[in-house]
Amino acid sequence: ERLYSLRMRAAQGGAHEEGGLHISGGEKLGVEEEIETLVGRLLDKALHHSRGTADFINLVIERVDASNCSVLSPLTVSTYKVSDYRAGRQKAVTQLRELSVSETAIMNAFNILSSAQNIRGAILLDSQSGERLDTRGDRGVRVSRMDWDQEQYASWIRRHPQFDSPRIAEALALATKVVHAQGTVAELCWSDDPDYVTGYVASMTKGYCRITHLKEEGDLSGGRVFFVSPGTSISGYVEYLERSLVWIG
Ligand code: PML
Structure with a gap:
């Protein structure tokens, strides 16, 4: 085929x-x-x-x-309900700390995402120094070549009817690929869509943790930060994210 x-x-x-x-x-x-x-x-x-x-x-x-493709099971999904974005960001910070992301890296990530209004792809940060690792400017790194196996998706949705939305399906597929990349410590994401305030922290140990508010309604900021362990080869890491073929299911 x-x-x-x-x-x-x-x-x-x-x-x-x-x-x-x-x-x-x-x-x-x-x-x-x-x-x-x-x-x-x-x-x-x-x-x-x-x-x-x-x-x-x-x-x-x-x-x-x-x-030449791999098949990955979707990360486990959990949802933390918070009353506003301040509580949500605090929750995200706690999670990232538990994953051993440094204070500097966490702070840099929030600064980048809350001022980013026009980034297409993800920003790569060293999980310890907090330094930016990619050289893509506003383009960022575009995670590509992953999708759900349609039958597996239908069965997953039957088991998780509360998550039946294309937006969640796409974000979960992306996060699953990212978390499985050698070198990923965690991903922090919230949408740049002003009407959508739920975001997530994803990692191998905690799965896909949705947080119901990571920004205020109407805010145009958003994007993705991948925290990468020190010493990771960035060219190999980016090559995997952009080019390797991954089926989710
Ligand atoms: C979700 O509700 O789990 C999806 C959160 C991230 C959405 C990112 C986007 O669509 O821009």
């Missing part, structure tokens, strides 16, 4: 490289017969987003080598 990777990104006010605002992105994997449906879903996501309507959409469809 011919397997394809589909990658979408949408911007407003011109192509992102020319100063446009990043609106949304999406990743899918599928065989030839599924491409049309998947393109439809990605376009729908690009065109109907609360950050605005896209006037630039970039869609890349690439054939990938299906023989």
